[in-house]
Amino acid sequence: MKKIVFLIYALGLSFTVLAQQYEPVNPAKDKLDYQGYTIRLMPSREGSYGYSILKGKAVVAHQLHNPFSMAPVGLRRKEDVYKVAKWQIEQVQTGKSGTDIFAKPLPTSVAQTLQIKSQQ
Numbered sequence: 001m002k003k004i005v006f007l008i009y010a011l012g013l014s015f016t017v018l019a020q021q022y023e024p025v026n027p028a029k030d031k032l033d034y035q036g037y038t039i040r041l042m043p044s045r046e047g048s049y050g051y052s053i054l055k056g057k058a059v060v061a062h063q064l065h066n067p068f069s070m071a072p073v074g075l076r077r078k079e080d081v082y083k084v085a086k087w088q089i090e091q092v093q094t095g096k097s098g099t100d101i102f103a104k105p106l107p108t109s110v111a112q113t114l115q116i117k118s119q120q
Helices: 002-019 078-093 098-103 108-113
Strands: 031-034 037-043 049-055 058-063
Touching (some): 037 078, 049 078, 058 098
Antiparallel strands (some): 031 037
């Protein structure tokens, strides 16, 4: 009986791992125009993602690390990258300092507000 339970658990775990596989970045598709800015998705370490925010041709931010922990590994999901970048653009437009938004770790409350589950 224990072997059957273990096999079912292992099978479920393998499905979970396979469901979270890294999607390669496609420069033609993986960009988003938002409020006059362009968000470009970029590959980061260990199958994670980073991004650049551009205003026209000028780079506003280039972030390959995790914006919450400042770890060298970026965010795990493309959707999360877009959520964070949109939030940062909104903060810039309200007049907040770029240093506070891009150079310092973002509070975990922002991750909760944006419903970002994986911050590591």
